[in-house]
Amino acid sequence: MNEFWLTIISYAKLILLTIVPFVLAGQGTMLGGRTGIFNVAQEGIMLVGASVGFLVSYLTRSNELGMLAAMLSGGLFGLALAYFTTNLRMDQFVIGLALFFIGIGLSTLLPKIVIGVTLTPPLIPTLKEISIPVLSQIPVIGEIFFKQNALVYFSILLSVGLWWYLYRTQVGMELRAVGENPQAADSLGVNVTRSRYWTAIVGGMLIGLAGAYLPMVYTGTFTENMVKGRGWLAIALTFFGGWKPDTILYGALFFALIEVLAYRVQVLGTAIPYQFLLMLPYLATILVMVFSFRKARVPAFLGQNYDREKRAL
Amino acid sequence: MNAPILLHMRGVSKAFGSTQALDDVSFELRQREIHGLLGGNGAGKTTLMNILFGLYRADAGEIFLNDQPVHITGPKDAITHRINMVHQHFLQVGSFTVLENILIGAPRKNRWNNRYDAEVQKIQSLQERFGLQVPLDALIEDLPMGMRQKVEILKALYRGVQVLILDEPTTNLTPQEVDALFQSLRVMVQEGLSVVFITHKLREVMSVCDRITVLRNGKNVLTLDRQEASEDAFVRAMVGEGMDLSRSVIFAHAGQDLPAPAPVPLLRVEGIVTAPAEGSVALKGISFDVREGEIFGIAGVAGNGQRELAEVVMGLLPVQSGQVFLRDQTLPHPDSRRVLKGDFAYIPEDRLHDGFLPRASVAHNLILGLHRRPPYSNGRVIDWSTVFSRARELIGQYNIKTSGPEDMGGNLSGGNIQRVMVARAFSATAPVLVAHNPTRGLDIPSMDLVYQKMLERKRQGQATLLISEDLDELMLMCDRIGVLYKGELLGIVERGQFEKYTIGQMMSGIRPQA
Numbered sequence: 069m070n071e072f073w074l075t076i077i078s079y080a081k082l083i084l085l086t087i088v089p090f091v092l093a094g095q096g097t098m099l100g101g102r103t104g105i106f107n108v109a110q111e112g113i114m115l116v117g118a119s120v121g122f123l124v125s126y127l128t129r130s131n132e133l134g135m136l137a138a139m140l141s142g143g144l145f146g147l148a149l150a151y152f153t154t155n156l157r158m159d160q161f162v163i164g165l166a167l168f169f170i171g172i173g174l175s176t177l178l179p180k181i182v183i184g185v186t187l188t189p190p191l192i193p194t195l196k197e198i199s200i201p202v203l204s205q206i207p208v209i210g211e212i213f214f215k216q217n218a219l220v221y222f223s224i225l226l227s228v229g230l231w232w233y234l235y236r237t238q239v240g241m242e243l244r245a246v247g248e249n250p251q252a253a254d255s256l257g258v259n260v261t262r263s264r265y266w267t268a269i270v271g272g273m274l275i276g277l278a279g280a281y282l283p284m285v286y287t288g289t290f291t292e293n294m295v296k297g298r299g300w301l302a303i304a305l306t307f308f309g310g311w312k313p314d315t316i317l318y319g320a321l322f323f324a325l326i327e328v329l330a331y332r333v334q335v336l337g338t339a340i341p342y343q344f345l346l347m348l349p350y351l352a353t354i355l356v357m358v359f360s361f362r363k364a365r366v367p368a369f370l371g372q373n374y375d376r377e378k379r380a381l
Numbered sequence: 382m383n384a385p386i387l388l389h390m391r392g393v394s395k396a397f398g399s400t401q402a403l404d405d406v407s408f409e410l411r412q413r414e415i416h417g418l419l420g421g422n423g424a425g426k427t428t429l430m431n432i433l434f435g436l437y438r439a440d441a442g443e444i445f446l447n448d449q450p451v452h453i454t455g456p457k458d459a460i461t462h463r464i465n466m467v468h469q470h471f472l473q474v475g476s477f478t479v480l481e482n483i484l485i486g487a488p489r490k491n492r493w494n495n496r497y498d499a500e501v502q503k504i505q506s507l508q509e510r511f512g513l514q515v516p517l518d519a520l521i522e523d524l525p526m527g528m529r530q531k532v533e534i535l536k537a538l539y540r541g542v543q544v545l546i547l548d549e550p551t552t553n554l555t556p557q558e559v560d561a562l563f564q565s566l567r568v569m570v571q572e573g574l575s576v577v578f579i580t581h582k583l584r585e586v587m588s589v590c591d592r593i594t595v596l597r598n599g600k601n602v603l604t605l606d607r608q609e610a611s612e613d614a615f616v617r618a619m620v621g622e623g624m625d626l627s628r629s630v631i632f633a634h635a636g637q638d639l640p641a642p643a644p645v646p647l648l649r650v651e652g653i654v655t656a657p658a659e660g661s662v663a664l665k666g667i668s669f670d671v672r673e674g675e676i677f678g679i680a681g682v683a684g685n686g687q688r689e690l691a692e693v694v695m696g697l698l699p700v701q702s703g704q705v706f707l708r709d710q711t712l713p714h715p716d717s718r719r720v721l722k723g724d725f726a727y728i729p730e731d732r733l734h735d736g737f738l739p740r741a742s743v744a745h746n747l748i749l750g751l752h753r754r755p756p757y758s759n760g761r762v763i764d765w766s767t768v769f770s771r772a773r774e775l776i777g778q779y780n781i782k783t784s785g786p787e788d789m790g791g792n793l794s795g796g797n798i799q800r801v802m803v804a805r806a807f808s809a810t811a812p813v814l815v816a817h818n819p820t821r822g823l824d825i826p827s828m829d830l831v832y833q834k835m836l837e838r839k840r841q842g843q844a845t846l847l848i849s850e851d852l853d854e855l856m857l858m859c860d861r862i863g864v865l866y867k868g869e870l871l872g873i874v875e876r877g878q879f880e881k882y883t884i885g886q887m888m889s890g891i892r893p894q895a
Contacts, residue, residue: 238484238492245474245485252472255436256486256536257457365476377397377437 073208079328080212084220085285086324087317089114089278091223093302094309094316095230096274100146101311102234102247103264104369105153108164110275111299112171113145117279119175122290123182125192125283134192135219135280142276143269145171150268154261157373168299176292189289195219219281226274230313243267247367250374260374275302297346304353311366323349384412386448387575388433388464388544393442395428400794402428403439403599410544415566415576417586417607420596421619421824423796426579427469429596430546434466435459460486465537466546471529475522479515480504483536507538510572511565526553526682534565545569546577551585552850553683556885563589581825582853583615595619620825630832630857631825640840642675642860646709647844648813653693653703655868662686662868664693667703669863669873671813671844676835678859679848682888686868687848688730691817694846695719695727707813720750726811728802728819730848732795736802739791743783744772746790746801751809771808779804780827796822803827807834814838817848832858852884866890 093110100107107113117138125134145167152163183190195217204214234240245253246263254260278298283290305323309316330345388410395403403425410416418426431437433444435453444451446462453459459466473482484500501517508514513531521529530550537545547566551559566576566589578590586593587607594604595618602618616632626632649670657663664686671677681687692698694705696716705712707724719725727750729735738746748757748768756767772786781800783793793801799822806814816835820828835858838845849855855862856879863873864887871887874880887893 236495238487238489238495241477241481241495242485245477245481248474248476249472252474252482253485255434255456255466255468255472257455257460258486259457368476 077208077211081216083321083324083328084212084216086327087320088219088223088285089281089298090302090305090320090323091227091317092219092274092278092281093299094305094320095223095226095313096142096271096278097302097306098271098309098311098313098316099230099267099274100149100271101306101367101370102243103260103267104247104250104367104372104374105149105264105268105271106160106164106371107146107149107268107271107275108161108303109145109149109167109171109299110302111295111297112168112175113142113272113275114171114279114282114295114299114302115175115293116141116145116171117276118282118294119178119279119290120276121280122192122283123178126183126190129193131193131195131284134284135277138276138280139273140276142279143273145276146269146272147265149272150265153373154264154268157375160371160373172293175290179290189291191288192283194288195284217285219277219285224317227313227317234313244367247369250369251376254374254376264374275299278302301349304350307366308349308353308356311370322352384414386410387412387446389445389448390429390433391443391445393429393432394440395425395432395437396440401599403432406442406596406599406601408594408601409604410575410577411592412575413570413573414591415570415578415589417590417593418577418579418596419581419583419586419593419615419619421581421826421828422822423598423794423824424581424596424619425599426596427548428599430466430548430577430579433459433464433544434546457486460540463541463543464546465540465542465544467530467533467537467548467550469549469552471533473521473529473532476520478518478520479524479532480517482521482532483517483539487539504535504539507535511538511568512561513538513565526684527555527558530554530562538569542574544575544577546579548579549581550578551580551582555682555888556852556881557889559585583612583619584853586615587612597621624826624829628833629829630836631829640674642839643673643842645673646670647673647675647707648694648846649706649709650694651704651706653690653705654701655689655693655698656701661689664689664700664868667868667870669870671846672860673842673844674839675860676839676845676847676858678855678862679846679865680852680855680862680884680888681850681865683850685865687817687850687865689868690865691727691730691815691846691848694813694815695725720809720811721753723754723809724812726806726809726814728806728814728816730817730821732798732802737790737798739789741790742786743776743781743788743790743793743801744768744786747772747775747786747805747808749805751805775804775808779830796824796827799823800827803831803834807838810841810843812843814843814845815848816845818850819847820849820851820854852881852888856881856884864888 093114097107097110120141121134121138124137125131149163149167152158153160197215198218200214204210234244242253242258243263246258246260250260279295282294301323305316305319309319326345326348330342333340333345334342386409390408393403393406406429408429420426428437432439435455435458444453451462480497483504504517513535515528515531550562554562570576578586580586590607592604592606593615595602595615597619651668653664653667655664662685667690679687679690689698693700696714696719699715705714720727752758752763757763769786776783776786779800782797803819820831835845847855847858860876861873862884864871864884866888872893874884883893
């Protein structure tokens, strides 16, 4: 195999590695949105996930415990979002922004308390590549798809699983009904409050895990503001993917491609400023929403709070 | 004759904020009966049934089913007790299919797949038994209202019901569909169900119900067998002692002597064509005129272009071709200032969206659009003392329940907001009034006042375009009725030829034989 193909393979592998934070945060956002909860705190939750995941891994030398802790902290943010919007019926956007700022603050505060200031960055083990037996022996495809870290496999399986759950099961259909018309779902005995809680919490856990991926795969350490807008991109991705698990996965591929290109361009120093490339996902999202305006379905109740006894005027 | 009592609600009270919606109300339902729950808007009928269905929580009161006390804390409990409700505003997911809407929340052995063969079979057998044919794989948002109602009833039947509550089920139906519904209800009762039929239309309860309970202002008034009582007894119970029935338009049974309109067209609409757009109906070449002293009605099932027509006449919606004339003068189009100029008054269908400022005071809302002209303004400055004294007059005359003209509009209930709409439109004394469902949400005395005001306009030679989904209202008030179907005016019927079923046929798209 010549040099050119080896480069292509290594790029493809890198892109697949890069989709993980987008897929996890995007699916987490989508899941909450399916019951009407519009999370806008991704950036903050991912930072907390990165920070907590890093710290726990650092203290226990175990990535698994780190990921678990990151999911737990993300779940707590989801729980807070669900409580304030579902029980207290406060504005989702305002609560989301508040959680975002709390997330930023906590993420830098925690390492300072636990580790303090050090001269050399404290390092944690990064996730190992797992070769799938037999499949990884297939030429080209094996190298790209079956020699990846565990979270790459997980994020793809998660997308497939969520799609099956939402579109091929009765329970998933009922969950979608909550995000479309919670009053209809409620009048048929579906527990709207419970649906909103669990989707917000699980969504938060996925977003937290997305954050933990950054120190565990990219850097091996936590740096301030290391999420660098990927959380905001996750919101764009969710709209880009029409709030559907399958299209969010494809969208994540596109977003990851651009991220990889942007950093290559930055390294190689070509004429295109890398900031321009970093802007592309947002531009693409706007274009998709303009041109697929009729088809792109957003859950009808997205961002709203349900009050059973509220009387229609 | 007297079947055993199936359901008993006792001493039910419910307050929303400071308004007492229900005050110590009791209700009894026998087995295999159709029980009419009658009352004007705001009487508390829907609230009472929402409590039975678990959507609202009662402040006080007990519910007994087969003499056993039951606690219903949510719709799920009600469904377990085989109580189900068809709401006036259908609770359906528009982007789902009929089948999915029926199956939401339905218990199944395996809820982790979507193979619904057994369920489809059960639904189909229900459809045959009760005559409720609907295509199961159609999307709800593509179906007409009559079909959507059948879906709503199927939802209830599928879960197995012994008590079926129907909230104003005839609102969006043609007279033919109403008959079919009543037939289905009869079949259900024969099969052992009990039905609660909520309505404000006396004629409907008289034709289908076995017993009737009347509510007024959140209190029980009476419960009677239909055979035992005369229509007058129910009328009296619904409206109370305070209303002078002899002057009423609704209940003055001796045929209305409507003065014939002058043969001079005041408003003329010619060849109106509008562009099709998402969520709206395109008008296809609509022409008619409204004469001096005429009330011209537009009939049709909701969503057949009524809103678009009203907005074209008001100059709000652009047209592709066609013109609107006032006294043979072409009006510029579109022109959103027709109300400001004083020739038009408008009671919009969607009062919250198109007609009301919830954060402005009641007085502001009462002069909205009239504020540039006398007596409220000299053209430059608003004369606030006149505004407030006139507002106080209107609040009294139209019985608007508010703490005063300075009260925030948003504090009013839906019915009172509608009274503000009506008061504003009639006090404008404009030559042309476009009234779209003007009596929606009003109690009977207020409805009657609207009708009296319309007749007053008629006597003064003003033109009124009355767009309504209530065919009875149109047949009571109008000189002529045009029937709108899918954006087309299928025909215009003169007062002498008013016949419910012919108009109903046109409402479902059947052209009259020429």
